[in-house]
Amino acid sequence: MTLSVSASGHAVREDLLTDDAGLLLVIRHFESKLLDLFDRGLLNGTTHTCLGQEHVPVALAPLLTEADFVFSNHRGHGHYLALRRDPAGLLAEITGREGAVCGGVGGSQHLLNGRYLSTGVQGQSLPVAVGTALHLARSEPGAVAVAFVGDGTWGEGSVYEALNMACLWRLPLLVVTENNGIAQSTPTSMELAGTIAGRAAAFGAAHHLTGTADVAGLRAEAAPLLAAVRAGAGPHVLEVDVHRLGPHSKGDDTRPAEELRRAAEHDWYAPLAAARPDLDERARRFVDDIAEEVLSRPLSGWRP
Amino acid sequence: MTLSVSASGHAVREDLLTDDAGLLLVIRHFESKLLDLFDRGLLNGTTHTCLGQEHVPVALAPLLTEADFVFSNHRGHGHYLALRRDPAGLLAEITGREGAVCGGVGGSQHLLNGRYLSTGVQGQSLPVAVGTALHLARSEPGAVAVAFVGDGTWGEGSVYEALNMACLWRLPLLVVTENNGIAQSTPTSMELAGTIAGRAAAFGAAHHLTGTADVAGLRAEAAPLLAAVRAGAGPHVLEVDVHRLGPHSKGDDTRPAEELRRAAEHDWYAPLAAARPDLDERARRFVDDIAEEVLSRPLSGWRP
């Protein structure tokens, strides 16, 4: 993974952003900071934090290069931070400040940075990812298109139009599904008949399911998949069972306390913070500093 | 199957339209007549004949009642004739004459007669069929929604949105796929990754594949499926391998002669006509008479 210089030119602390544990913690504190800023009325708009799902992009990031296309979704801060290491540019984007990676136009859900792109319409990015995969297969063999979609997004017809073409044309596409068992407020069982494994198989896409929250373990499982996709083995689906710790966006978690408690049991944070309290503290301060600095910037300029 | 009185009030010859062999032959001669009328410049617009696929609706017709919803597609004349026994109303529709089942507005691809409905946009009818199945499950248990779609139509995302909901809600839906190995000009292998069986399975819909062109045999295979769907067993897919003998619409068959010859080998017509030359002749004359009569009618009236 190449380190992008922050869109803002903000000095990045390499030790925090290159180390897996540091990156995990930075993402966690970044997301917590957002919820905090919302609570204090300092943010407007909407945001979907990836609390509890940080390990997925952190595990995948070193397996990807800047030649790879990455399509993220609404729950994409972790993806962006792991892949672009640009917390200041992202926070400026979310708060509409100078140095915003997309001038404050896109906001939380609409980011573009090199070949990293996110959009707010579920499922829409999969056919687009297929188009980029087609380009890569023809013109930049060895590179892949990676699309992150949630379990609920498998309700959208676009997913199947895309899978069909990707499989027909044997394109270098990896669909990463962070299956957190819920879509907004709807449990997977009420929105998804059958399984994601079955759906991948139906089109001839290889599928791998894992539930590990261990970064190194997940990376080790994902590496051969990515290698296969790069080598021309056709579309693969990587399904990672995860646990959404926070609300869907903000203040809209209607799950019973018991369920939230169960989700929290899977959280990697407490053990890591206990094992590396200093790193945790540094990550927290790093994010605090960025927030303070970014919020002191002038508003972003842009003209339609 | 209740006999609909022809929309035109045209006297129906019950022996031809109630007997399987007679119905097969009537459909065949009806479709051939259309191509003939086109060649002679007597029809405008477009038409997609079901030459070679007549046995599917003929087999299914007696298994359905007027409480069942039937969704047909562009290649729907056989479906309509088998289910509504109204050749004059259909021909009047296609030729824009008085007595047209839809006033000449819909034409070949857009028919409505009771709970029989066809549309010209592929895949669109499946979610609609799910809606009717929802109604039936709640308000008319025992009745089913049947949707005919071709193999190519499995490219459309709507198919999967519909299957997902139908399976989640365990609705009385039968998807009949007449797999003729081609979509317009595109062989199935270039448009469909994996199999239809796999796709049904992915959503938890039961699937049955058959290649029989024998009406009684196909009916016997379909009967338990329909019974299961009626009894609440949830969505089923019936896939029938068939052979498209004619062009996609008219004069647009670019398949090599050898392939057409192979398709023709599966045709039920020659043996049946040889076995029952009188019936064949009566069916042909029946259709000739209808055509002559319908074409002598005044143009249909309608105001937007």
Place this chain on the structure above:
Amino acid sequence: MRVAESVNAALHDALGDDPALYLLGEDVLDPYGGAFKVTRGLSTRFPGQVLTTPLSESGIVGVAAGLALAGDRAIVEIMFSDFVTLAFDQIVNFAAKSVSMYGRPVPMPMVVRCPTGGGRGYGPTHSQSLQKHLVGVPGLALYEMSPFDDHRDLFATMLGREEPCVLFEDKILYTRQMFTGGTIDGLFRYDRVGEITRVGVGVGVGDPTGCDVALIAPGGMVHRALAAMRSLLLEQEISCLLLVPRRLYPFDGDAVRDLLGGVRAVVVAEDGSGGGTWGAEVAHQLHQRMWGQLRRPVTLVHAADSVVPSAAHLEHAVLVQDTDLRQALEETFLG
């Protein structure tokens, strides 16, 4: 009562009155009650009539059409109206076509509810006002929610048309209060004539058609319109008549003309982006009917020809503000 509560109450009544009415949408079940809480309580009271659905905007509109076709009635919620683009085929090429393409009217009582518009910082794919793109589909009617309407009557009217309707609900209204009793404040009063709400100084007490200038705007624009009218009246003594049609399409040009009386300056405002606007259709209808009377062409006010940005200050610059309305009204009257 807030507007969201009024719509919610109307849905309660509608589902209660009609056991063959279904409501479908993503996350509409209790306790969540929909992304904007408009469906709160419905699934608890009418568990058999309220269905939460997968993320399948196209599919669920198709399901609603199927219910309608089978003799039921259906209301679908599209979580953000931006996603109605996904259901365009089902709306335009199935539901609206079915009403008319089979040679005889086929009843298709269904409503597609679309929380609409910007002002909340949700960004380019969650803030659009796409009304204009659905204008002019044969067999399809478009409505817009307002803080004046009797929402029970609104749903009854839409379902009673027996053709598909799309209802746009400006999200910004949900938390605003309903107007009641014909009075807005010390300055303005309102009444309703047919499908149109009139607002102005003279309404209900004198002759409202004696105003200097008229503003035609859908429900989502009402508060900005009132602010503009107020400052125009107090600071410049220009009186404005506001007409809020709840049915956007088919637009009833005759009814509006009749309500405009002798007004010689007209502005039409909407939240959609510039170009091919609903206002152009309104303007066309009024030009046909009032050519000699109008001092200048109908002025159209709309958002910039732009995406709706996320950041509040950028969004503000793109969307229509009360000051834009005031300026347009003033210029149209004086110009």
Place this chain on the structure above:
Amino acid sequence: MRVAESVNAALHDALGDDPALYLLGEDVLDPYGGAFKVTRGLSTRFPGQVLTTPLSESGIVGVAAGLALAGDRAIVEIMFSDFVTLAFDQIVNFAAKSVSMYGRPVPMPMVVRCPTGGGRGYGPTHSQSLQKHLVGVPGLALYEMSPFDDHRDLFATMLGREEPCVLFEDKILYTRQMFTGGTIDGLFRYDRVGEITRVGVGVGVGDPTGCDVALIAPGGMVHRALAAMRSLLLEQEISCLLLVPRRLYPFDGDAVRDLLGGVRAVVVAEDGSGGGTWGAEVAHQLHQRMWGQLRRPVTLVHAADSVVPSAAHLEHAVLVQDTDLRQALEETFLG
């Protein structure tokens, strides 16, 4: 040369000139060569650049956008423009948004080709002219094929915009001859000014702006327009100037106003159904610019507010005929 051959030749050239240009669509491969044969020969000559696709209108527009995003260029054929409804989300909410929602222009060179319109008896879901529904999307340009255009230049222009374009191709034109050399017949000549073709008696020889009445219409309407103009001229000595903009949106009101000179009567015609038409947008732009000059409001001619029926006689009654045009021109001039 027929129009279909001209477009086909243009596609041959475009694919030949640019190895990073892809063409995708259903059944576009040889020997079939597309439902309307416009892609004939392309897959044989450029097998690596031409892809036949499954029935997935939404998906293939997304694929085209992906290609464009990755630095390639793409042309997609939607077999019948009616099905562009299925791709609305990809066009409106992805391709057009991507151009502008990331804070800086993102090049998105892609064209969605849409065989359009009625007159061939294909029925309600295969005969529509849906141009109007795509008017006014920020970042999206609409073009229409005509028998005048240099189609090589047309594709180069559209791809050169680096924003998504939708090209409407009236199916009825495919089998008509291209006009060449500036002459239509003994009566009418044509020339091109920027993106607009002018047709009339004075064009190229005298001052075309001295006409009695002007007709603005997209390419698909040309033959009917010529027939109407001819009979108007020969039978009533009313001269008409026809303007055919190849770019329908953004509509260049200034360019059209300049070409209209002192004309005081204007008709806009299109094949779409009544209500919310492209013509309403054109009329709005002209009213803003020519208020004092116009004797009466711009007249809009369009198909009935109706589905397009299958039967030839019913279709004829719903669609715009040359006699409708003639009547509108006459009434607008005399009225």
